[in-house]
Amino acid sequence: MAAAARAGFAARGLIYVLVAVIAVQVAFGGDGGGNQADRGGALGELARQPFGTVMLWVVGVALAGMAVWRLSEAVFGGVGPDGSKLSRRAASLFRFAFYCFLSYSVLAYAAGDRGSGSGSSDRQTDDVTARILEWPGGQWILGIAGAAVVIAGLWISVRALLRTFREDLRTHAMSARTRRVVEALGVTGGTARGVVFAAAGVFALVAAVQHQPGKARGMDDTLRAFRDLPAGPWMLALVALGLAAFGVFSWCNARWRKV
Template sequence: MSVKGAVEEAGRKADHSDLLDAGIRVGLVFYALVHLVIAWLGLQLSLGHREDRLDHHGALHELAQHAFGAAVLWLVAAGMAVLVVWRALELFVEHRDEDTWDRWGHRATAAAKGMAYALIGASAFSVVLGDSTERSGRTEETWTARLLSLPAGPWLVAGVGLGFLAYAVVMSWRGLSGRHRKHLTAEGRHGDSGTLYLLLGTIGYVAKGVAFGIVGGLFVWAASTHDPAKSGGLDQALARVLQQPAGPWLLGAISVGLGCYGLFQLARARHLSR
């Protein structure tokens, strides 16, 4: 057997291992926890009770403030690492028997999700080592300014925005079309509990799509105005929602939706289908 064949065979064995399944379940639990904390912070802000970053940075800093916070952050980082491994296996091992377009579509999705998990894991690692919210909060504006300074900078920033908008459409469509059903086993899709799980998924995916649609809109706006201060991540996007008429109600609704997404991920961890 060639080296390439041996590597592929090892990857297939790892992909079908019970140990990886267990790790994915744990990773999904902590992924859900991050979303639930973001939802809680968003609800608190919509009620005017506190001000925190409404993204994974804010959620991780919130977790760090509680008892055993450092231990939880280490577990978050470890869980995200397992999820990155899972997506890497999807990228290089799975979907080989599909049509070319389907295969590359699934690979692109796996790569995007892997990068998202890696970002959360790296953030958990930096927070537990004492990274500051203020420093991380300037990241989006800083690299947007660097992109805008390039000859084709506005087009690059607009491309980033369109990427977020495409992700938002995919997330919302996944919820509305019921495609999130495939993430649950047959047991997880049936009965009263299954109906509840799927409803949580529908609301959660649509809410996350709306949130990231606003993120994409901010980047497109920054590109059109050549102003990096108008760009931003999830935190800035939800802060803009709060500034609109009926903003607290809108932010509260999106926060509830993100909480539903977190609860669906918990159901997915219990009834994992992959």
């Protein structure tokens, strides 16, 4: 189980680093090599590398391992004194479902279904938002969901700033210098990830208030929105570096996470 979890963290890190590379290209006037700055774009970039299909299979299987580990946490409880709390088990169950979906999309893409996993997150977000707004009370549902994403993003950033991730790491196995580097990556990466989540939630709220599905944005459009701010290219580059830091921090989790 430990090997499955560590492989999953390594795969997650690779996806975030690839997204960050595309975002940096977008920040300074490029088109990201024709890729979206999201999971689909990362898979497309990976597929074009030597042995890309093999790498996609490895990533998909590794993410499946992450899903199995999260399921074991939901059923048997995680490590630490709080590992068996109902809230921790529920969070693990949600992550299990998420990584099942993520693994399936990567494996389907590796098997040749280029419409799976590689679709634009922006188009998918528009489609889902439009369907929700057609429901009775759809504006309220979307607004609540957007607010929940904003809160989740802020929660992720605050936890990163408070360094709560140290509870999950075998810091005693690190040298003092390594510990400082890992903590810096965790703070920077977690904060940037939370900011992107919160920004996406704000766009969902705007879509709900204005009843316009096109106002909601996926990860790619959310990142590109930073480029439209004053000093935008540098702002997007800063966020991209933060996401890259989170990717590297995921690799650190693959090495030092308590599992």
